[in-house]
Amino acid sequence: MQDSLQDSQTEKRWLIALSQGDASAMGGLFELYGERIFRYTYRMLRNRTDAEDATAETFLRVLKRSAELRADGAFRTWLFRIARNLCIDKMRQHRLIELPPDATTSGNEERTALKVAVQQALAELPLEYKEPLVLCDLEDMPAREAAEVLNISVPALKSRLYRGRRALRSKLGGVVEKTDEP
Amino acid sequence: MNRDFYRKLVDLYAGGELPQELEEELEAAAFRDPELSHDMTTLRQTVEALRRSEDVPFTEESYQRILMKLYAQGVDIQPKAPTPAHLQYQLPIFG
Numbered sequence: 001m002q003d004s005l006q007d008s009q010t011e012k013r014w015l016i017a018l019s020q021g022d023a024s025a026m027g028g029l030f031e032l033y034g035e036r037i038f039r040y041t042y043r044m045l046r047n048r049t050d051a052e053d054a055t056a057e058t059f060l061r062v063l064k065r066s067a068e069l070r071a072d073g074a075f076r077t078w079l080f081r082i083a084r085n086l087c088i089d090k091m092r093q094h095r096l097i098e099l100p101p102d103a104t105t106s107g108n109e110e111r112t113a114l115k116v117a118v119q120q121a122l123a124e125l126p127l128e129y130k131e132p133l134v135l136c137d138l139e140d141m142p143a144r145e146a147a148e149v150l151n152i153s154v155p156a157l158k159s160r161l162y163r164g165r166r167a168l169r170s171k172l173g174g175v176v177e178k179t180d181e182p
Numbered sequence: 183m184n185r186d187f188y189r190k191l192v193d194l195y196a197g198g199e200l201p202q203e204l205e206e207e208l209e210a211a212a213f214r215d216p217e218l219s220h221d222m223t224t225l226r227q228t229v230e231a232l233r234r235s236e237d238v239p240f241t242e243e244s245y246q247r248i249l250m251k252l253y254a255q256g257v258d259i260q261p262k263a264p265t266p267a268h269l270q271y272q273l274p275i276f277g
Contacts, residue, residue: 022256023258024258024259026252026257026258026259027258027259029277030252030259032233034245034248035240035245036239038238038240038244039238039240042238043236043238046245051244052244052248052251053251055248055249055254056248056255059252059257060252060255060257063257095194114231114235114236115234115236115237115240118231118232118235119235119236122232129212133232136197137197137233138232138233149185161197162193164198165193165197165225165228165229165232166193166225166230167226168228169224169228172228172231176224176227176231180263
């Protein structure tokens with residue numbers, strides 16, 4: 001709680017500086033959100049190089065529109081929305097040129113197999129289901145904020161989220177039950 | 183409470199969004215209804231597996247490559263730490 005309050009004050013300071021033409025404030029915003037945006041774009045794109053490109057482009061777009069910035073608390077939503085649009089553009093390009101996803105993580109074999117299965121199933125879900133799952137279950141974003149990023153109502157977000165979880169379960173079949181552990 | 187009501191709560195249960203009291207009531211109802219129990223358990227396991235599944239390492243290499251891309255576009259951005267030696271361009275040494 002204390003951290004998030006401090007983050008929001010820090011964000012406000014950097015936004016005011018950037019909107020007043022202080023381009024070096026971008027470094028502060030990047031420190032605050034660079035990693036989160038990278039993780040989000042990686043989850044959407046499943047490819048490190050693309051995620052790095054999308055992250056850099058997200059911050060470039062912020063800089064280009066820095067005169068419009070307002071320190072009113074909506075910056076994070078706006079930032080995620082920019083990143084999301086860039087991811088969607090890249091995903092459209094990938095339909096023409098299929099890029100391989102990055103190799104996944106280590107761990108014991110069963111858990112790694114489950115992680116791979118979940119990631120694979122998530123990647124195969126329609127975008128309308130995948131996006132709420134990434135934002136709410138992986139980014140841990142509140143429903144209201146996720147709805148704003150996706151430009152839909154909260155009930156619509158929840159409906160997609162719940163249907164997405166069920167679709168994920170169907171895709172996983174019995175894999176989750178077999179490998180479930182305390 | 184009736185069966186349909188409990189079924190409607192399963193999605194909230196799976197995401198851990200139910201108040202404790204209602205969650206316990208739903209779990210008690212699931213004892214008497216194997217179908218409901220299966221739906222609750224598998225959906226919650228799916229959500230938990232999803233939440234545990236992602237380990238996206240934001241590596242130093244990625245951090246530096248993003249900074250490079252921003253520098254290349256003329257962005258004045260100060261890195262949090264000096265670039266590690268293995269990521270710096272090395273000049274050939276002659277002589």
